Amino acid sequence: MALWGMVIDLDRCTGCQACVMACKAENNVPAVGQKEAERGRIISWMQVLTETDEEHHSEKMRFIPRPCLQCDDPPCTKVCPVYATYRNPEGIIAQIYNRCIGCRFCMAACPYNAKYFNWYTYQKEKPGQNPDVSVREKGVVEKCTFCHHRLQKARERAHAEKREIEPGEYNTACAQACPAQAIIFGDLADPGSEVSKLARSPRAFKLQEELGTKPKVIYLTEGEGGG
Amino acid sequence: MGVKRVVLIVVVGLGILTWAYSAGWVSGGVSQPIAFPHKTHLDLKLPCAGCHQRAEKGAVAGRPPTSLCMACHAGGDTKSAEIKKLRSYGEKGREIPWQRVWRLPSHVFFPHRPHVVVAKINCQSCHGPMETLTKPPATPLKTLDMNDCIACHESREKAVMAKATTAQAHPKAARSLLNDCNTCHR
Numbered sequence: 001m002a003l004w005g006m007v008i009d010l011d012r013c014t015g016c017q018a019c020v021m022a023c024k025a026e027n028n029v030p031a032v033g034q035k036e037a038e039r040g041r042i043i044s045w046m047q048v049l050t051e052t053d054e055e056h057h058s059e060k061m062r063f064i065p066r067p068c069l070q071c072d073d074p075p076c077t078k079v080c081p082v083y084a085t086y087r088n089p090e091g092i093i094a095q096i097y098n099r100c101i102g103c104r105f106c107m108a109a110c111p112y113n114a115k116y117f118n119w120y121t122y123q124k125e126k127p128g129q130n131p132d133v134s135v136r137e138k139g140v141v142e143k144c145t146f147c148h149h150r151l152q153k154a155r156e157r158a159h160a161e162k163r164e165i166e167p168g169e170y171n172t173a174c175a176q177a178c179p180a181q182a183i184i185f186g187d188l189a190d191p192g193s194e195v196s197k198l199a200r201s202p203r204a205f206k207l208q209e210e211l212g213t214k215p216k217v218i219y220l221t222e223g224e225g226g227g
Numbered sequence: 228m229g230v231k232r233v234v235l236i237v238v239v240g241l242g243i244l245t246w247a248y249s250a251g252w253v254s255g256g257v258s259q260p261i262a263f264p265h266k267t268h269l270d271l272k273l274p275c276a277g278c279h280q281r282a283e284k285g286a287v288a289g290r291p292p293t294s295l296c297m298a299c300h301a302g303g304d305t306k307s308a309e310i311k312k313l314r315s316y317g318e319k320g321r322e323i324p325w326q327r328v329w330r331l332p333s334h335v336f337f338p339h340r341p342h343v344v345v346a347k348i349n350c351q352s353c354h355g356p357m358e359t360l361t362k363p364p365a366t367p368l369k370t371l372d373m374n375d376c377i378a379c380h381e382s383r384e385k386a387v388m389a390k391a392t393t394a395q396a397h398p399k400a401a402r403s404l405l406n407d408c409n410t411c412h413r
Contacts, residue, residue, distance in 0.1 A: 096412050152409075160341055
């Protein structure tokens with residue numbers, strides 16, 4: 001069975017935000033408005049975090065695109081009292097919006113701040129939205145799902161044609177949009193896949209690895225002489 | 228007494244009606260632009276997928292294009308007001324604005340193709356006896372809730388598990404995905 005994962009090469013990331021915008025459009029992520037934004041309620045499943053270099057303080061900025069890291073040992077799912085968020089057999093951390101009761105325990109548990117709460121009805125269903133992704137209601141938590149609606153369609157097509165999903169057939173919107181090809185998505189269970197090969201690179205590291213969350217989003221540090 | 232009680236009854240009555248409406252107990256139903264009779268056409272032994280062609284090609288079953296209706300209804304005299312309406316759409320090259328009757332909530336993904344093509348499930352087992360309809364249905368003849376989907380998927384899994392030998396590739400894999408929340412919810 002597949003184990004979906006992502007590699008993000010920080011050496012290639014220019015911080016252009018194309019992934020952020022692509023994600024918002026793909027997943028009907030609402031704009032919360034200025035007032036809500038000022039209260040820290042922006043919803044952005046993919047976010048570009050910035051970090052200044054320890055050695056060259058003001059000279060160099062590091063960009064870290066941060067989707068949901070789809071931890072293999074996720075702290076968020078363990079605290080959900082209603083099974084609205086759980087790790088599915090293919091390693092995707094599911095978020096079943098209609099099951100969610102809005103307790104926000106999972107948000108408190110996530111060390112990466114990758115989960116977001118709908119404090120109000122930020123949007124209604126309307127034309128122009130992606131019909132493959134439902135619009136979340138007020139009072140539920142949402143987050144990046146590795147664009148799992150794309151997996152639904154890819155798997156349906158593959159099954160109907162009596163074959164397995166081919167590499168590249170299922171890709172996330174952020175990886176597709178990245179002009180620098182810094183985001184590579186694929187099957188970590190397939191040792192020959194590009195994402196698996198990159199994940200084994202000596203440059204590979206995980207965010208806050210010491211927590212033992214085992215993220216399936218793996219970063220590559222800037223190469224030699226890059227810093 | 229009098230006024231107060233009347234007001235109370237009216238308020239409570241309206242409340243119950245609104246609630247029943249929003250809960251889907253009372254609904255206006257759908258009316259279609261042309262009184263299309265399924266029965267007449269199915270008596271001609273037309274296959275369901277002959278008109279609902281996309282059911283075998285993707286998620287949505289769809290309605291037939293007007294040109295397909297016109298293949299039979301373009302010629303000859305007619306007294307039928309319905310056929311006249313059909314022809315006026317056809318002659319203007321317009322599609323008939325059919326209304327959706329069956330609809331799951333938007334957070335559910337339901338693809339027709341695996342059910343119709345791979346699992347070869349009869350349309351009627353999910354939609355009810357469409358061949359008996361002499362006019363378009365205002366409400367679904369039969370609906371599926373989550374338990375119906377899962378009950379069938381579970382029986383399917385059992386069948387797959389029973390057939391699977393150790394040599395066969397992951398029967399367990401198929402099992403855990405067909406009833407995974409993420410398979411249907413989005």
